[in-house]
Amino acid sequence: MNRKVIFVPDDYWTNPPKENHMNVNPNNVSDCRRAGAFVKHHAYTDIDGMNAVISEALDAKRATEFIHAILCTYDAIVPQLVTPAGQVGMSELIFTMADKTDDPAVPEHWNRAARFLIAYGNQDNKLMTRIIHETDNVTPTIIAISDVYTIVLPALRTNFGISIIDRGINLLMAKEVENDG
Structure with a gap:
């Protein structure tokens, strides 16, 4: 069960490549x-x-x-x-996961992913950069982002x-x- 390691450049979230936008x-x-x-x-x-x-x-x-x-x-x-109301509920769950730093029910990588999602939602590129570099291996954080979405949106x-x-x-x-x- 080996997972690949993805390293992002230090300035990725503060200076993203030009092609990174919502439109395909x-x-x-x-x-x-x-x-x-x-x-x-x-x-x-x-x-x-x-x-x-x-x-x-x-x-x-x-x-x-x-x-x-x-x-x-x-x-x-x-x-x-x-619905938009359901999305508010999802957000509340994500905020709860982000606040649970000492709760064994919320693994560290889920907490990191939740904090990253909040920073992404706030378009806080500096905070996203700091969060993504809290660990050398970003792969668990990427998987945790999907884990968090699956938890808040079964x-x-x-x-x-x-x-x-x-x-x-x-x-x-x-x-x-x-x-x-």
């Missing part, structure tokens, strides 16, 4: 497709699948873009599964949730092929 463009279609596949493998608790996607991102030298694409993927999925693991992920992956695969052709 030819520069990040592959990153978004990988992120969708990663989210799906996570939903099935498929460690080998998650490792394969992480390896692909590393081989493509797109690790930091991959992290951003995962966050964008959840940004696209959540409104399809949860619908991700339903057939309907998976179908939303699948539709997004298929759309992105078509765009990826279109851009390569």
Whole structure:
């Protein structure tokens, strides 16, 4: 059960690459497709699948873009599964996880991921950079981001949730092929 290690540049969140934005463009279609596949493998608790996607991102030298694409993927999925009121409830759960620094029920990597998600939601790039560099191995934090989303949004693991992920992956695969052709 080896996991790949992803290291992001020290200034990634304070000085992100230009192609890291919410819209899918030819520069990040592959990153978004990988992120969708990663989210799906996570939903099935498929460690080998998650490792394969992480390896692909590393081989493509797109690790930091991959992290951003995962966050964008959840940004696209959540409104399809949860009402705005439900999203407030999700936020409260994330804030609770972020506050539980000494609670054995909330592992350190979940706490870190929750704090990272709050910083991401606040667009606090400096704090995201500090959080992502609290450990040399960012892979557990990436997986924990998906863990936190699964905890606060169990619908991700339903057939309907998976179908939303699948539709997004298929759309992105078509765009990826279109851009390569």
